[in-house]
Amino acid sequence: MSKPPSLQDVARAANLSPATVSRYLNGSLALPADTSARIDRAIAELRYQPNPHARSLSRGRSDTIGLVIPEIDNPFFAKLAAAIERQADATGLALMLCSSLNRKERELHYIERLRRNFVDGLLFATNHVDTGELVRAIGANSNVVIVDEDVDGLVAPKVFSDNREGGRLAAEHLLAHGHRRMAFIGGPQTIMSTRERSAGFRETAIAGGATVAAEYFGSYSIAFGREAARRFLAEQEGITALFVASDEILYGVLDVMRESGLSVGDDLSIITYDDAGPLAFLDPPITAVRQPIEEMGRKAFEVLRDRLNGMTDNPVILLPVELIERKSVKQLV
Numbered sequence: 001m002s003k004p005p006s007l008q009d010v011a012r013a014a015n016l017s018p019a020t021v022s023r024y025l026n027g028s029l030a031l032p033a034d035t036s037a038r039i040d041r042a043i044a045e046l047r048y049q050p051n052p053h054a055r056s057l058s059r060g061r062s063d064t065i066g067l068v069i070p071e072i073d074n075p076f077f078a079k080l081a082a083a084i085e086r087q088a089d090a091t092g093l094a095l096m097l098c099s100s101l102n103r104k105e106r107e108l109h110y111i112e113r114l115r116r117n118f119v120d121g122l123l124f125a126t127n128h129v130d131t132g133e134l135v136r137a138i139g140a141n142s143n144v145v146i147v148d149e150d151v152d153g154l155v156a157p158k159v160f161s162d163n164r165e166g167g168r169l170a171a172e173h174l175l176a177h178g179h180r181r182m183a184f185i186g187g188p189q190t191i192m193s194t195r196e197r198s199a200g201f202r203e204t205a206i207a208g209g210a211t212v213a214a215e216y217f218g219s220y221s222i223a224f225g226r227e228a229a230r231r232f233l234a235e236q237e238g239i240t241a242l243f244v245a246s247d248e249i250l251y252g253v254l255d256v257m258r259e260s261g262l263s264v265g266d267d268l269s270i271i272t273y274d275d276a277g278p279l280a281f282l283d284p285p286i287t288a289v290r291q292p293i294e295e296m297g298r299k300a301f302e303v304l305r306d307r308l309n310g311m312t313d314n315p316v317i318l319l320p321v322e323l324i325e326r327k328s329v330k331q332l333v
Helices: 007-014 018-025 033-046 052-058 075-090 104-115 133-139 163-176 192-207 222-235 247-259 293-308
Strands: 064-069 094-099 121-124 144-147 158-161 181-186 211-217 241-244 269-274 287-290 316-319 322-324
Touching: 007 018, 007 033, 018 033, 064 075, 064 104, 075 094, 075 247, 075 293, 094 104, 104 121, 104 133, 121 293, 144 293, 158 163, 158 293, 163 192, 163 241, 163 269, 163 287, 163 322, 181 192, 181 222, 181 247, 192 211, 211 222, 222 247, 241 247, 247 269, 293 316
Parallel strands: 064 094, 064 121, 121 144, 144 158, 158 316, 181 211, 181 241, 241 269, 269 287
Antiparallel strands: 287 322
C-alpha cells in the first residue's frame, strides 16, 4: 500500500520549499499567481490532503476544546455533552470528551493536557470538594470555564443554573399543596449546588410556616439515594413531602419506596431537581425543577469561545430554572 502524498512531495512537484508551501496553505503567505497555480496544480495531481491537525498546531492552536465531566452515564452530563458537541461542530471545533469519574487526579491530568496545548480550552465540571489543588491548577490556565458546579475560591468564568431559586420553587409548590412537614435529600453538603438548593428550599419552607424536619447529605448517586431513603423511612414519621436534589438520587429513592410498598404521591409527595431523565414516563410522572441543560451548554461554549478570542472578564452566569408540574405531589386537605 503506497503512502499518501506529503507536503514535501507537493513542494518538490512545485519546485518550492516545504516552508513556502506550508505558509501558503495556512494563509500566512501571499504568492504571485503563477506560483500559487504551481502549488494548486501539484496538490491536484498528487491528490494531496492537508493535515488539519498539523496546520492547527503550526498556528499554535489545536482547534480542539475539552469537556471534563464526572460521569458519562449520568443523563444530565450526557445531555450537557451533546449540547456542547453541537456548538463545537457548528463552529468547526473538535471536542475531546473526558470522564474524570469524579476523581481529582484524573481532573488534574486533563488540566495538564490544556497546559501542554493538546486542547485550546476546557469546559470543566466537577462534583466534589476541592482541597486547593484544582484552584491552583485551573488558576494557572486562562482558558477554562467552570460549568454546573462551583470550585470554591476560584476566579474564572462560570455558568450555573440558579440553584437557590430551584429550591425556592420546590418549597413553594409543596406549600401550595398544603404540605407542612418536609425533608431534603441532597449531594455533598459542602459543595455549592447542594448548599444553595437546600438553602432556597429551607428558607422558603420556613417562611411559609412549614418545617424541614430532616436533611440528608451524601453524593449525587443512585446508591446514596437508596441509603438516604432507607434512613429516612426508618427515622422519620409524619413527613408528607420530599425534595430530592438530583434525578440520580431520585432513582435510588424510588427503588427503596418500591421495595417498601410505598406509593409516590399517595404515601409521600416528591419533587426532584434536574429533569434530565425520562421522568414523564414514570408512574406517576415526577414533578421536577428543570435545569436548562441545552442553554447551559450553549452559554458555556460561548464564554469559552470569547475567552479563546481574548476576553479577560470572569463572568458568573446564573441561568433560570422552572418547575415542571406532573403527578407526584398530592394536594393535602
